[in-house]
Amino acid sequence: MHDIRWIRDNPEAFDRGMDARGQSVRAAELSSLYEARLAVQQQLQEKQAERNATAKLIGKAKAQGDEAEAQRLMQATADLKADVQRLEEEDRAKEAELDDVLAGIPNIPMDDVPVGADESANVLIRQHGEPPAFGFEPKEHFEIGEALGMMNFDAATAMSGSRFVVMRGQLARLERALANFFIDTQTEEFGFTEIIPPLLVRDQAVFGTGQLPKFSEDLFHTDNGYWLIPTSEVPLTNLVREQIVDAGDLPMRVTAMTPCFRSEAGAAGRDTRGMIRMHQFTKVEMVCITADDQSEAELERMTGCAEKLLQKLGLAYQVMMLSSGDMGAGARKTYDLEVWLPGQNRYREISSCSNCWDYQARRMNARYRPEGEKRTRFVHTLNGSGLAVGRALIAVLENYQEADGSVRVPEVLVPYMGGLEVIGGKAA
Structure with a gap:
């Protein structure tokens, strides 16, 4: 607004x-x-x-x-x-x-945001790590998962339709391990407070974060007035709705691990195979609420937190600054983290970190009172993926695959896998 x-x-x-x-x-x-x-x-x-x-x-x-x-x-x-x-x-x-x-008017891009109509105008900021070299033709994640007998798209389609998956055994545990690793790192190392929010919200919540009124087709709606959250950005940001926050409590940094639900309207024909675009997926979200002079520095910090997770997993990635035409409507500036996927031989988005400035705060009437001032100001809000768990699973499967079809477990995840170092062994 x-x-x-x-x-x-x-x-x-x-x-x-x-x-x-x-x-x-x-x-x-x-x-x-x-x-x-x-x-x-x-x-x-x-x-x-x-x-x-x-x-x-x-x-x-x-x-x-x-x-x-x-x-x-x-x-x-x-x-x-x-x-x-x-x-x-x-x-x-x-x-x-x-x-x-x-x-219905989108946010104004910051001065350093590249001007362009779409992703072709995005600008590479930096790259980290080297894509792995294989002595064989690397497979895509769905080929690996199906060959292991742990990823079943047909069973999911039979009960729910396209863009769903059933995972079992060690792959199911790997997804849970990734989610737990992300949320633990966010809370124990990066200083975020864990929240378990509602997954169903009302109109005013999705209006506050900007999905309504223009983007309702991207959401799932119940027949009794609720919206399924497309990301926990919605309930986490709405924690300060209609509030005057104590300046001493800023910045507020909160995180949540939740299922997310998206209709993927407009995605017909794109990424129809595999887990890249799903109607239901797990994501660990970061949301920051700051004073109006803190948000630019907070965006850099938030992006760094997401990068550190990829570094701990040993995955090559690049950071892109999105163009004015590729950003979400509520953002003034957005960095996308794109992880290397050997099966696709290209980088794909795994995190998006955005500074929304006071755009969402005005819609939610979320304010703070600076110390020594009588008048209140609108807070600034930021959100970012830390990380998308399903896409992280895809990246691990493709980057850690072996010629025999097994998958090595990244060292940082071994404790979360009960000591298991290889997926696809006899214990599979």
């Missing part, structure tokens, strides 16, 4: 931001809507003042015994009351019209 006063004060900056986003809305259009509401509010104030003044004259007329004047004034007051009610309704309608338009 944007601040209409900032737009009116900075029309050129707003228009440049919308150009970068490929949006046609202009500051002048929004100013016109705002001015139309101001005009109604001015009329409303005038009618309220006239009504109050007229009402005071009624008692004076009665005190003077002028009943006819008192009756005339009472009728005039009633008419003015009707005018006030009409103008109040018109004011609410004008407010809703402006809010609806503002709610």
Whole structure:
């Protein structure tokens, strides 16, 4: 959500931001809507003042015994009351019209974000690690999992349709091991507080983080008014909804390991095989709530936390800064971490870390009061994957595969696997 006063004060900056986003809305259009509401509010104030003044004259007329004047004034007051009610309704309608338009406008990219229509304009920031060399043709993750008898897409399709999977045995444990390793590292090393949030939320929660009203087709909705969370960013960020946070509690860093649910609308024909795009997947999420002068540094820290997880797993990756046209609507700046997948012979996204500035906070009315100040300010919100567990599983299977079809367990995960070092051995 944007601040209409900032737009009116900075029309050129707003228009440049919308150009970068490929949006046609202009500051002048929004100013016109705002001015139309101001005009109604001015009329409303005038009618309220006239009504109050007229009402005071009624008692004076009665005190003077002028009943006819008192009756005339009472009728005039009633008419003015009707005018006030009409103008109040018109004011609410004008407010809703402006809010609806503002709610559908994406965030303004930061100055260093590359301008472009899509991922082709993304910029490589850095690479880490070397992709492994194999003495054989590396397989994709679904070939490895199916050959091991531990990954079954047919059984999942029979009960749920496409974009689901059933995993069993050591692969099921490997996914759990990855999730536990991620959440343990987030809490024990990176200073995040673990949260177990609801998986079902109401309209105001997904509006607050920006999925509503424009992106409802990406979500799953129940028939009794709930949305299944597409990521725990939604409930974690809404922890500060309608609150004034103590400045001394910032930055707030919270994390959760949850199932996530996405309709994958618009993904028809893409990644139809395997686990890259699933309707249900597990992810460990990072959410940070900061003061308005801390978020840029916090984005770098958050991205570093996600990178450290990939480094601990011994996986090669690269960091990309997303272009203005490839970022999510709520972000001002986003880094994507892309892990190397030998089976696909390319890097694929495994984490996305975004600074949303005050965009979500305005939608949620989440504020803080700086020390020594009377007025409150909107917090800044950030979110990032730390990491997507299913995609991490894919990366481990493909990077640690052996010629005989077995998979070595990364050293850092061995304790989480009960000491198992190889998947696909006799104990499989």
